[in-house]
Amino acid sequence: MHSTTNAQPRLTVEALQKSFLLHGQGGIEIDVMRDLSLTLHAGECLVLAGRSGIGKSTLLKMLYGDYRIHQGRIRLHFDDGELELESLPAYAWHGLRRDVIGYVSQFLRVVPRVATVDVVMEPLLARGADEHQSRQRAETLLARLNLPERLWQLPPGTFSGGEQQRVNIARGFIGEHPLLLLDEPTASLDAANRDVVVALISEAKARGSALLGIFHDEEVRNRVADRLLPLDGSLGACAADTQENLS
Amino acid sequence: MKKPALERPVLLDVQDITRLYGPGKGCEEIDFRLHAGEVLGIVGESGSGKSTLLRVLSGLEAPDAGRVIYRRLSNEPEAARQVNEPEAARQVNEPEAARQVNEPEAARSGQHVVDDDEATSDFDLDLYAIGEARRRALLRLEWGLVHQNPRDGLRMGVSAGANIGERLMAQGQRHYGRLRETGQEWMRQVELDPGRIDDAPRTFSGGMQQRLQIARTLVTRPRLVFMDEPTGGLDVSVQARLLDMLRTLVRQLGLSVVLVTHDLAVARLLAHRLLVMRRGRVVETGLTDQILDDPQHAYTQLLVSSVLTP
Numbered sequence: 001m002h003s004t005t006n007a008q009p010r011l012t013v014e015a016l017q018k019s020f021l022l023h024g025q026g027g028i029e030i031d032v033m034r035d036l037s038l039t040l041h042a043g044e045c046l047v048l049a050g051r052s053g054i055g056k057s058t059l060l061k062m063l064y065g066d067y068r069i070h071q072g073r074i075r076l077h078f079d080d081g082e083l084e085l086e087s088l089p090a091y092a093w094h095g096l097r098r099d100v101i102g103y104v105s106q107f108l109r110v111v112p113r114v115a116t117v118d119v120v121m122e123p124l125l126a127r128g129a130d131e132h133q134s135r136q137r138a139e140t141l142l143a144r145l146n147l148p149e150r151l152w153q154l155p156p157g158t159f160s161g162g163e164q165q166r167v168n169i170a171r172g173f174i175g176e177h178p179l180l181l182l183d184e185p186t187a188s189l190d191a192a193n194r195d196v197v198v199a200l201i202s203e204a205k206a207r208g209s210a211l212l213g214i215f216h217d218e219e220v221r222n223r224v225a226d227r228l229l230p231l232d233g234s235l236g237a238c239a240a241d242t243q244e245n246l247s
Numbered sequence: 248m249k250k251p252a253l254e255r256p257v258l259l260d261v262q263d264i265t266r267l268y269g270p271g272k273g274c275e276e277i278d279f280r281l282h283a284g285e286v287l288g289i290v291g292e293s294g295s296g297k298s299t300l301l302r303v304l305s306g307l308e309a310p311d312a313g314r315v316i317y318r319r320l321s322n323e324p325e326a327a328r329q330v331n332e333p334e335a336a337r338q339v340n341e342p343e344a345a346r347q348v349n350e351p352e353a354a355r356s357g358q359h360v361v362d363d364d365e366a367t368s369d370f371d372l373d374l375y376a377i378g379e380a381r382r383r384a385l386l387r388l389e390w391g392l393v394h395q396n397p398r399d400g401l402r403m404g405v406s407a408g409a410n411i412g413e414r415l416m417a418q419g420q421r422h423y424g425r426l427r428e429t430g431q432e433w434m435r436q437v438e439l440d441p442g443r444i445d446d447a448p449r450t451f452s453g454g455m456q457q458r459l460q461i462a463r464t465l466v467t468r469p470r471l472v473f474m475d476e477p478t479g480g481l482d483v484s485v486q487a488r489l490l491d492m493l494r495t496l497v498r499q500l501g502l503s504v505v506l507v508t509h510d511l512a513v514a515r516l517l518a519h520r521l522l523v524m525r526r527g528r529v530v531e532t533g534l535t536d537q538i539l540d541d542p543q544h545a546y547t548q549l550l551v552s553s554v555l556t557p
Contacts, residue, residue, distance in 0.1 A: 066540050067540065090537075091255055095251055109515070125498060
């Protein structure tokens with residue numbers, strides 16, 4: 001039994017819905033999520049399952065403030081109270097993303113021509129961390145992810161998909177956010193680097209981070225997931241967590 | 248873990264601004280707040296009124312209606328109030344003048360002088376209710392404005408060093424050696440060769456001029472900076488470097504920025520939050536990602552879906 005199961009969750013999502021209204025296409029409305037609920041505790045990794053297009057990435061984007069929240073509730077819980085993300089003013093998201101919610105997206109989006117190591121250390125500098133220490137942390141992570149040292153001073157724009165993904169992972173994990181959202185971080189990695197990501201996830205859990213992720217690779221999923229949340233094709237029935245224990 | 252401190256003080260309170268040159272020309276009923284440390288992007292096509300709005304916000308043009316309130320922290324001395332005669336300060340901008348004035352740097356008292364015409368008790372300044380001289384001093388000493396065309400922001404006839412030193416001298420710095428040192432420091436900071444400190448900006452390329460304009464504006468560490476298409480006239484290869492530099496400076500100096508751009512890619516990389524303007528009005532606001540990835544308004548959807556990606 002997980003030690004934190006009885007504790008207050010870090011994240012609660014209730015009856016979340018999402019649809020996109022496309023004005024340019026004659027005003028059609030596309031439903032992508034209906035009545036989604038979940039809880040996530042510190043120190044656990046919940047993995048979203050289900051076929052492509054079912055709304056897994058959409059959920060992560062809503063949690064990161066990338067997509068707007070129109071219906072449903074998303075709450076973060078702290079020792080001294082909670083934050084309701086659906087009613088958070090835009091300016092408050094800046095600090096929340098810097099200090100609380102981290103996100104490893106599928107695609108690296110950075111200023112062109114900036115060196116890889118600078119891309120990776122930026123989340124620490126944004127908090128006012130010491131530049132030398134931040135650089136060391138970035139280099140340590142890049143080395144762990146087997147990114148050749150000769151690439152560190154180069155901008156990642158021309159790197160291969162797998163190399164870019166490792167830069168993205170390093171940038172996502174360096175901040176050690178209490179809530180970490182992972183959108184297929186292992187999609188184009190080889191076995192050795194998948195192992196590194198699995199280790200990074202285990203360390204994050206041990207630190208008390210709560211992780212919510214999408215992993216198509218079944219082997220990785222089984223290694224990192226404490227629970228699975230299957231999203232259902234009917235959109236309506238994707239509600240409750242299965243308390244399936246995978247370990 | 249404890250709840251994070253997410254509150255940020257309001258720096259600029261823009262209340263219902265209207266400035267029209269004719270029907271549908273200009274900006275109408277613009278209302279928003281800029282928080283400390285935020286980079287706010289104003290996006291829209293040409294003719295959407297974003298440049299008019301920037302002129303009103305940055306003190307260059309009085310609105311027909313509405314107010315622009317600058318909320319200063321209560322314990323901060325107002326640099327602008329320390330300059331009694333702003334016109335005198337403006338004349339000390341030739342490099343020769345800098346060489347002549349060799350006395351030790353005037354001690355800047357840092358005391359807040361309380362007079363009768365204090366705008367409000369909260370240290371708020373109503374930009375168009377304070378006098379012209381005081382507004383101009385505020386613009387030159389506490390705020391910064393980066394023009395799209397560096398020629399509008401630089402003195403093309405005087406040296407790079409004199410350009411950088413001008414705002415410092417307006418603040419009362421007179422020590423030539425120190426001004427020169429600061430000039431070289433800032434040239435390095437914006438990746439210009441400090442060896443060219445005595446060269447006139449007209450001998451610089453467009454990208455170098457833009458970096459010089461940024462150094463000239465930021466040397467006094469303004470809290471609030473307005474930027475009008477800062478990467479607009481530059482080659483794409485130069486744009487990227489400038490974008491990275493601006494991001495770094497915003498972080499290091501803790502700047503708050505109002506950025507006008509028609510380039511959504513620039514907005515994505517620089518701005519935390521966006522206002523989308525169309526025909527003089529704000530049609531949508533939100534986090535930059537939200538505007539670009541989940542646009543709600545029909546016009547924003549059209550704008551975002553029309554961007555070419557290589």
